[in-house]
Amino acid sequence: MRKNIKITAAVAVTAAFALGLSACGTDSDPAAKGETGAGADTSKPLVVGASPTPHADILNFVKKNLAEKAGLKLEVKEFTDYVLPNTATESGQIDANYFQHKPYLDDFNKKNGTHLVPVVDVHLEPLGLFSNKVKDLKDIKPGQTVAVPNDTTNEGRALQLLAANGLITVKDGVGTNAKLSDITDKKGLEFKELEAATVPRALDDVDAAVINGNYAIEAGLQPGKDSLALEKAEGNPYANVLVVKKGNEADPRVQKLEKLLNSDEVKKFIEDTYKGSIIPAFGQPAKS
Structure with a gap:
């Protein structure tokens, strides 16, 4: 049992x-x-x-x-x-x-x-970037809002995922310790910091969200299929x-x-x- x-x-x-x-x-x-x-x-x-x-x-x-x-x-x-x-x-x-x-x-x-x-x-x-409002990375435009986890390591990790996909630019050398203050070019995006477990529930309230894999799966998402961008496993x-x-x-x-x-x-x-x-x-x- x-x-x-x-x-x-x-x-x-x-x-x-x-x-x-x-x-x-x-x-x-x-x-x-x-x-x-x-x-x-x-x-x-x-x-x-x-x-x-x-x-x-x-x-x-x-x-x-x-x-x-x-x-x-x-x-x-x-x-x-x-x-x-x-x-x-x-x-x-x-x-x-x-x-x-x-x-x-x-x-x-x-x-x-x-x-x-x-x-x-x-x-x-x-870690993946998901959206209920856009179908492709190129559809994310200035003025839109992206939710990210608010704990130290996962927020830095989320910002690096966004930077790796050209959505923002962050300071050199900050790595996964990056904070919102380390973004050197937001490219017009706005950010909403949320507790990691609550980010999937915010998908309808933001234009895109970076979600931890376990919480994405719990929310019925398939990171390998549904994400707009996904972290690479090699060297992770x-x-x-x-x-x-x-x-x-x-x-x-x-x-x-x-x-x-x-x-x-x-x-x-x-x-x-x-x-x-x-x-x-x-x-x-x-x-x-």
Whole structure:
């Protein structure tokens, strides 16, 4: 029986409270009992937080088809934002998460003082430019509005996608850290910054929008087919990673999941299910 549990912003206060407890090393803190890392109780399920699509879908494929044979009990909890999975992993409410790329993780750690580390790369979600109002890049004209994700790494990534397709010009050298203030020529476009998860819902209110691959798929879009422009996979640093709190990489359950997520079976599942909109990107994460 599937045991996905959706966690929404309503539990943000609980997550923050648990984070405070973990910092104090109370008896409820698994780390205080020696229950993490190599000493983790392998008879307990590994609880992994994930965005619904494709992360939870991939994890549930592993749970249904691969985990039992590997001796892994796996529980999947679905999150619908980009903050709570990390705070819940930091606090020990969950054991791991799978929803983000390493540049976002690095930025999150820096801003929040968390101690989260990537374990293994799994897949790439190419960022795409979509529109319900124009059919081709050349139809995007001065005076029109483009929505972009408002978190640091994805906004920079979105601006570079627009620059690569000639819609804007950005300062040399800013890379994926680009901000709206780094645009040197907007070419008459206006920009609307939105939380990544809400961008697909804004498609009818703007002329075009840069949407993360997972949210595009959840909205019924096919990035490989429906986008006006799509990120290239070659040399792309934005592979989505399995993440744990530092010290828990040695948890035998985490190591089993790491291997399963990079298995031939998962590769085939991703390719057959997402048909190029999600791409396998196996291997070790890049060094910080």
